[in-house]
Amino acid sequence: MAARIFNVLTIAGSDPGGGAGIQADLKTFSALGAYGMSAITALTAQNTLGVSAVHVVPSAFVAAQLDAVFSDIECAAVKIGMLANADIVRTVAQALRRYRPPHVVLDTVMVSKNGHALLAPEAVEALRLELLPLADLITPNLPEAAVLLDQPPATDETAMAMQAQALRDLGARNVLLKGGHLGGANSPDWLLTEQGSERFDAPRLPMRNTHGTGCTLSAALAALRPQHDGWPDTVRAAKQYVSQALGSSDALQVGHGIGPLHHFHAWWPRRTG
Template sequence: MSHPIPNVLTIAGSDSGGGAGIQADLKTFSALGAYGASVITALTAQNTHGVSAVHAPEAAFVTAQLDAVFGDIRFDAVKIGMLANAGIVRAVASALRRYRPKYVVLDTVMISKNQHALLDPEAVGALRDELLPLAGLVTPNLPEAAALLGEPEAADEAAMLRQGEALRVLGAQAVLMKGGHLPAPDSPDWFVAATGAQRFGGPRVAVPHTHGTGCTLSAAIAALVAQRGDWASAIAEAKTYLLDALRESVRLQVGSGTGPLHHFHRWW
């Protein structure tokens, strides 16, 4: 008997340009063999030049969405992205405690590429204290990790490892420290878990279209861990998918700014 196709939920904001947020997540889920559902935590007005406005629904409406989908659909993994404010952070944390999904990937989205705030500053503490302990894997970039810890941004891989362990001590089961902000010839990521640390290297891809890379990576990990059952394997395969999507992004012509990845590069 064949295994059922995994169902994966994204809890995140909407990107009207289609390159990041729930749009990127759903494309990634489909590309990697998973069925995607969504709970929308924010509406953004954005295009390839950046975010110009954000509208967040009431936390009660986010709860209504969560209860609707969890009450009907079996979810094999959950990816969490933009949460906008502390009320929504707490609504999501409450739902995770009620429904207890097996795999939870928390992408700590705080600011857009054009420096538009995607999480209220006062919500950082709620994210750290309430959601971090409920996550199987947290995937911060270096500025996000520094904000969560109240420390300067890591400047080398040793500091990345130390901050990854500090985040794990705060309650996350495992942390993927993303090293794209390091001034290095490659783009190293460090997976930090109770069993030890593992380095995932990768070349820097010189393409102009990089919008949605963080969303895509965390969504890919969620889709793949539901199928592989192992964080390290899911991360390695997700990074390969992301690298190919970046390389093939030049085939798309979307907007006049920083365009999206090519999520369906294997089929189009």
């Protein structure tokens, strides 16, 4: 019997350069055997050099996209990325409460790699109150966790573990706190669930092409969660995929700045001869 293909929805912004946002999410879903769907919250003008402009989609149209998908198509998991403003945050929260998809991964996107704001400051409170309690897993990096908690960023793993617990106390059911900003030879992540905590460690790859890494990880988590029994196994598989996509990114020649991961590293280019 063939393996089941799960339908997975991304709610995020569009990246015309294809390295992050909706485009990276859909590539990730496909690479990991899921059928991808999308609801676009914002159109960005960006490339490998950075974000130059953002056009936010009206929240009523975001709601229309969500209703169109949820009312017709069975959705096994949802990945949430860029939400832009408080109205869209509340719109997404309303849809999640109405349709109750089984798994929700919230990537708390706030700022692009080159420092462009992707979430209005006044939307942070809405994100904290409206969406954190509806997410099965949130995936903040250290600066994002600091904003959500109104604390300084963690500077060591002891502080990371404490902040992960503090995020659970805010209402997040499970937290994957990413430690890439700590520096060092390895990049530690901490997963905190109702069952306890687990540390995931990976060597820091000296790769230039890291555009869309956070989007890709959260998308991989959403695509893989219906295929695994719990979050620890899902996180392990998702991190392995991202590491391989990073490690293969030199095969791509995209742009003059920070290039994208190679989402289809397992499929192309294929060697001949």
